Amino acid sequence: MANLINALPQFQHGAVFPFVSLHHQLKQVAHCRCFDLNLHSLHPKNIKQLQKIQADFKPDLIHSHGKAAGLWGRLLARLMDIPIIHQFHGMHWRHYPFFLQGSYFAYERVFARWTNGFVFVSYGEQDEYDQWIDENVSSVVIHNGINSGELLQEAQKKLLMQRLQIPERVPVLASITRAVYQKSLDRLLQIHHDLLLKRPAVLLLFGVRPDELRKFKLSPEQEAMIRCIHDEQNIPLKLQVADIYISTSRWEGFSLGLLEALGVGVPAVVSAVTGHLDLLSLHPRGIRIVGTHQTREYLNHIEEWLSDPIARQQAGQFAKKRINQQFSLADSAAQMEIFYRSVLNNEATRPFQSRRLFNHPN
Numbered sequence: 452m453a454n455l456i457n458a459l460p461q462f463q464h465g466a467v468f469p470f471v472s473l474h475h476q477l478k479q480v481a482h483c484r485c486f487d488l489n490l491h492s493l494h495p496k497n498i499k500q501l502q503k504i505q506a507d508f509k510p511d512l513i514h515s516h517g518k519a520a521g522l523w524g525r526l527l528a529r530l531m532d533i534p535i536i537h538q539f540h541g542m543h544w545r546h547y548p549f550f551l552q553g554s555y556f557a558y559e560r561v562f563a564r565w566t567n568g569f570v571f572v573s574y575g576e577q578d579e580y581d582q583w584i585d586e587n588v589s590s591v592v593i594h595n596g597i598n599s600g601e602l603l604q605e606a607q608k609k610l611l612m613q614r615l616q617i618p619e620r621v622p623v624l625a626s627i628t629r630a631v632y633q634k635s636l637d638r639l640l641q642i643h644h645d646l647l648l649k650r651p652a653v654l655l656l657f658g659v660r661p662d663e664l665r666k667f668k669l670s671p672e673q674e675a676m677i678r679c680i681h682d683e684q685n686i687p688l689k690l691q692v693a694d695i696y697i698s699t700s701r702w703e704g705f706s707l708g709l710l711e712a713l714g715v716g717v718p719a720v721v722s723a724v725t726g727h728l729d730l731l732s733l734h735p736r737g738i739r740i741v742g743t744h745q746t747r748e749y750l751n752h753i754e755e756w757l758s759d760p761i762a763r764q765q766a767g768q769f770a771k772k773r774i775n776q777q778f779s780l781a782d783s784a785a786q787m788e789i790f791y792r793s794v795l796n797n798e799a800t801r802p803f804q805s806r807r808l809f810n811h812p813n
Contacts, residue, residue, distance in 0.1 A: 452516050454596070456483050458784035462791075465508040467501070467520075484508060490519045501527045512795055514570075516540060521562070529565045534794050537562075538570040539580075539704060559584045567794050570787070572705035575725035591790050594729070595707045596783030597714045599775050603691040612692055615678050617653050622757050625655040625693035625717065627686065627708030628700075630663040635699040635722075635744075640667055642697065642749045647673060650757070655680060655693060657708065687711045694763065695756055697749070700724055713737065713774040718766035720752045737770030 453473050456464045460482050468474070469489035477485050486504045490497055501523055513533055515524030517540035528535035544555050563569075569590040571577040577592050603611070617623060624643065628634040636659065643654045653676050660681045664674070680689060686708070690696070696712035696719040705726035712719055713730075719738045721727045727740060734740045739752040756763040 453477055454780055455784060455787060456480060458780050459788060465510055467504060490523045497523050498526055505531055512536065512791060514538065525562050525565045534567040536568045536570060536794060537566050539576065556583050563588055568790060570790065573726040573729045575728055576704050579725065593783055593786045594778055595705055595710055596778050596780035597710050598780050600687040600715055603688050608692055611689065617692065621651050621653055623653045623655060623693045624695050624697055625657065625690055625712065626697045627657040629658050633701055635701050637667065638699040638744065638746065639697060640669065641746050644673055645746055645750055646753060647676060652676065653678060657686060687715055690717055691715050693717050695720060695753055698722060703727060705729060710774055710778055713770040716767035716771040718756060718763060718770055720749055733770055733773060737766050737773060
């Protein structure tokens, strides 16, 4: 959402999110006002806080992103009669018990009536919504977009590897992940463990804190080959020290992290889940999609590329070219503007150029 706000300067944006790290980036954006509010709790004070922000900012349109923001944003839209677009941060329902899955679908069917349009980041995600919730909703698929990004120079790369204490000539695996069931960090760590039985390899974990690894009871030898990078700054640059990107997600809407890795020329080995399948045209030349969740299949692809640096680099360059052609941030922003325009033109009569957008990124 922060990238999207940056790419749409023709609007005034009000971004509502907890000030943890992104506020440093968004506060520098002239066309964005930031409001510090964590919407993840179910406390009713959230709606009162949002009403105060709404009275101050006076948005013409709300764009909510994720489950929590979708709840509070759509309640606010209903109360204040403001059009709203909702964007899922992945349709995460598979980990719920059966009865909760039904409750979640029922909740979304009700809230769909209060929603003017939906944004999906992959066709698979849109298909899931049509199947389980409502096939008659107004929706559009707009893939995540990336900038071509700054390339890491050799001297910069060497300095970064020294800072991360990565030994020379040791291959580097990378994953943007979290210590949650959806991301299947346990499987990723098992893959790394089994690879270490054959060759040394450093694993970069973006988004994981060192204390979150304690529950996995890793050996001292494996811990020594893991680097946790838990900030959100300059990720595309840092990804360039990696040889292979890995995603073991059990489900995924459409991973921006995967696009960022491929966009800087790092080939990927990924699970065969919803969002990843939108990149099927890159398999097997730029990515390898694992047909099963078996550790052995991941290892086969990883070992093949690590044993053949030329083939690995060719795969990275193939992926880089295709991703930067097909998933540019400018294209995604242009598609989003068209969707905003269609919703706003259906809801109001004031000139489109004067619109103010209310974003709930969390």
